[in-house]
């Protein structure tokens with residue numbers, strides 16, 4: 390395995406040496422589905438993570454390569470016909486765009502989270518919960534490889550009108566000076582760890598100044614540990630990254646790497662073990678999160694194994710998310726009841742050190758809603774839910790109830806239980822101020 394990063398996309402994936410072992414049908418699916426959903430992978434995923442003797446069922450192949458079921462039959466058929474009759478690029482592109490717009494490219498009303506600085510709309514910031522600001526640095530809006538389930542897929546598909554990004558550190562700093570209620574800043578993407586150490590440093594270093602003493606935690610959301618651990622080991626600026634992490638810790642901030650691992654295989658290589666060790670040696674913490682995905686990790690045993698491995702390596706299990714209502718959702722989604730069953734079975738198999746994990750949780754427009762379970766109350770079968778995070782902090786941790794629906798896969802498919810017309814927070818949510826994402830009229 391070479392630790393020189395090499396990317397593969399729709400244009401060059403046929404040069405992957407192992408691809409000759411893949412069936413013609415799978416290749417055809419990549420060609421068709423890869424036109425609509427973004428596709429990119431790299432030599433580490435190819436050489437160290439995918440089991441090429443079993444690609445039909447391999448979870449890492451499915452996480453990286455477009456598969457037939459990821460498009461609805463009618464959409465698959467439409468693109469297939471266009472390719473077969475050698476349609477022009479313009480004709481295919483127009484159809485692709487039309488299909489993408491049907492895939493809910495902007496889930497959870499993310500544009501509601503974009504704040505203003507005076508008259509300026511800050512397209513690279515989301516501020517949904519008072520204490521946490523998300524920042525999308527322009528140079529970090531791509532990834533080491535694209536996950537086929539990603540809810541940020543429009544960012545990688547040239548749908549620029551739906552892209553959240555900015556590079557003006559000044560505006561971020563001005564915003565944070567005014568918002569002293571913010572304690573946490575999350576650098577997100579894409580993947581901020583695709584940026585050079587120098588670029589990352591230009592964003593982070595100013596936050597270490599005394600005027601930002603209200604910022605206690607700097608978080609970085611990243612898939613790099615799973616898909617390019619050499620970022621922390623042998624890239625030409627790996628040492629600079631590690632030094633930056635050390636400096637953040639020395640400045641008295643908490644640095645939390647929000648690592649994204651979907652399957653225990655991603656935690657099994659020597660490189661990932663060393664990369665985790667190197668990050669932890671700086672004092673930074675690594676918290677691990679992942680969605681629950683059909684075809685990938687829909688077994689309690691896999692989650693229990695993953696959480697145990699995380700703890701063994703010194704990481705903190707953090708979230709099990711429910712697959713977002715966007716992109717290829719129909720391929721990955723599971724009914725809420727099944728999600729809860731998988732969570733509780735996995736949770737019951739692990740020790741208390743793994744039980745830092747929370748879930749299953751939906752990142753809905755109103756907040757992070759956890760499925761606490763299914764119960765029968767006064768003869769009615771219901772989902773018991775709670776907000777882990779809410780646009781209004783007063784909503785957090787209050788149990789509430791929805792009618793049981795065995796097919797529901799997302800919160801917007803649920804109705805309030807016990808004949809109520811609305812959920813307790815809906816009235817207030819409708820009064821959200823447009824320019825202040827977490828304040829109400």
Ligand code: SF4
Nearest residue numbers: 532535536539579612
């Ligand atoms: S690494 Fe994260 S942002 Fe990038 S494709 Fe995967 S889920 Fe999406």
